[in-house]
Amino acid sequence: MESGQRFEPEVLTVSVNETVTFVNESRDAHTVTAYEDGLPEGAAYFASGGFESESAARDDLAEGLLSSGDSFEVRFESSGTYRYFCIPHESSGMTGRLVVEE
Template sequence: MDRRTFLATAGAAAAVGLAGCGAAGGSLSETAYDVGMVHNAFQPVEFEASVGDTVVWGNSGSRGHSVTAYGNMIPEDAAYFASGGAASQKEAVSNWPDEGNVRPGETYSYTFEVPGEYRYYCIPHEAAGMKGTVVVTE
């Protein structure tokens, strides 16, 4: 069973965990994304993927969020990633919210090509602890 099929099958269990956290103005289903953005949290906080997988973040909350890699907390050979397409963490921060704002009901996706641990955060909610990790295996 591939990852998307598993996620679709496991959707009912995920819906229980997201009860009461509806997408204000959006229409995301629990199977439309791998990592949810709700209030001041990524759900799940840590997500496992394989090299070549595309991870989808979905904003099912009521506020704008970002997916912004910590430039010094991704594998050395990996390309930088951030919603909005910034080439660096500094650029992502200086361009937000004009670029990189994932609005309620929207998604952001990124394909991981290098194994390792990728730490990221939400620009406006970092101080509230909105941080996550994607662990990519071969």
């Protein structure tokens, strides 16, 4: 995450079983929240705050916020494309896409 309201890079490609660390480098608080309908079939759900569903993450925004300097790690065990967003800045277009390759 960069300053402002965007993920940097907006699209990231990694390998299966790779761990990605999201770091909030801005002064604003952000979340990393997967779109449930934006996950490969059978992939585990992820969201900062440890939520198990998109609705739970949206319902408890404060628990998932990453302050400046905070980080959140996700290990991607299934190949495919993952779509995610920042809850408070979703309407500003703060979304990202992660492609996991075999």
